[in-house]
């Protein structure tokens with residue numbers, strides 16, 4: 378197979394061009410205080426089994442669901458951020474199926490009237506975003522299974538893209554950006570390993586070119602579920618595209634049917650999850666237990682009000698860092714992925730005024746401070762942005778060597794404090810005063826008669842020794858080249 | 870409006886979705902029972918209602934604020950007790966296949 382980016386993939390045998398088409402379905406658990414339809418705590422990960430359960434989320438007869446306003450609002454906020462249309466009329470439906478993790482024998486979801494339609498992210502158009510409830514979790518034993526209802530009815534949003542993605546890389550880019558958006562909005566922690574964000578990919582290949590709105594042009598679609606890392610999303614898509622093409626080319630005798638598949642990490646392959654037990658007939662119908670929604674009657678759900686509630690969005694932040702400060706792309710990504718460092722940068726950069734300072738500041742945060750957090754015991758909250766700005770200014774004025782800046786930063790990370798005060802107390806202020814340095818040098822010359830003699834006899838390499846002594850005496854605060862100059866002078 | 874009829878085939882299909890095993894006699898019995906239940910419910914269509922009445926949804930836009938969570942474990946014992954079988958506070962069910 379020859380890969381040609383968006384130009385399709387050429388089959389080995391027939392030379393036909395195959396175009397992969399991928400659509401994503403992404404579920405994300407909403408971060409709320411209580412569950413979607415009851416007042417049980419939304420805390421499925423840190424609790425003993427079946428702690429946060431009640432008649433509603435365990436499907437007891439007669440129990441009535443009561444919709445969590447914040448959960449609905451969070452999904453609408455995601456929609457506003459993505460430039461989608463928000464529903465005026467919306468309702469909840471019952472999706473009927475039988476499974477031990479779904480105690481009512483239906484999941485409350487949305488069918489015809491999702492909260493959000495359209496919009497786009499990283500150039501990928503969206504079909505819809507709707508609100509539903511999560512299932513319980515099950516533990517599989519040899520002869521039986523165990524069910525924990527702590528997760529049952531946790532608010533879940535489901536986002537569906539249009540089938541307009543053509544590569545694993547684009548799918549990963551989309552999923553990463555969505556994760557970042559959900560975290561930025563504070564609506565979901567969206568950890569893939571924890572299942573807070575779950576990605577399913579619908580994959581087909583066709584010789585009819587890219588999708589243009591005509592679904593009949595697409596090839597047979599398979600759906601790969603349970604992709605629990607971005608890496609696996611990419612691997613599974615690449616595997617499926619190659620598998621489809623190999624079958625269509627007649628290179629493999631596997632069968633290509635519309636089905637659900639899983640990912641086998643050990644075999645690095647997808648496998649069929651067909652099961653005779655689950656027929657795809659959910660018999661959706663509006664849930665008569667839940668009132669309808671007419672959002673135009675609710676000002677707090679208007680686009681304008683919801684827009685007001687949005688923080689700076691990832692793409693806006695990227696643009697600002699680029700245009701206003703011109704810092705490196707990798708630093709920008711670092712601040713987006715690590716918002717605490719981004720906050721320190723924002724706080725510090727206000728005190729500075731030149732590109733040189735911005736870049737220096739960003740360097741100290743993204744490499745030095747990030748390194749301290751990784752390797753040293755301390756606390757990021759000890760480092761105040763405005764004090765970091767002072768460090769950068771001191772470096773620029775020549776008062777602080779880069780060695781001194783590192784020591785100062787370490788001290789600040791460990792114990793907090795004001796930059797200038799620490800620099801003074803620790804003797805980190807660079808000794809650029811020649812008179813003071815001269816005194817230091819005279820003392821060293823007096824203290825090292827043997828080396829002085831050897832140097833004068835021609836052992837010029839000993840200059841380095843004297844510079845070393847000078848650095849030691851000034852606790853690293855002196856400029857080594859100035860020291861060398863002064864020693865050369867003093868030892869004449 | 871009594872032309873609704875549930876066939877034995879529909880009962881068989883619904884039973885398979887619900888993972889129920891029914892005998893031939895049961896299927897016949899349920900087909901005729903479901904038919905008469907639906908025909909009864911269908912009579913609501915014969916009631917003449919003005920547009921005003923049809924549109925009068927009193928409880929639209931009802932929400933609950935996301936606060937005052939239940940105390941952890943508040944309903945736990947009562948619900949666990951009602952479960953047919955438990956193990957370490959988990960519900961025991963038949964082995965789930967196919968993940």
Ligand SMILES: [Zn+2]
Nearest residue numbers: 415417431434
């Ligand atoms: Zn509950």
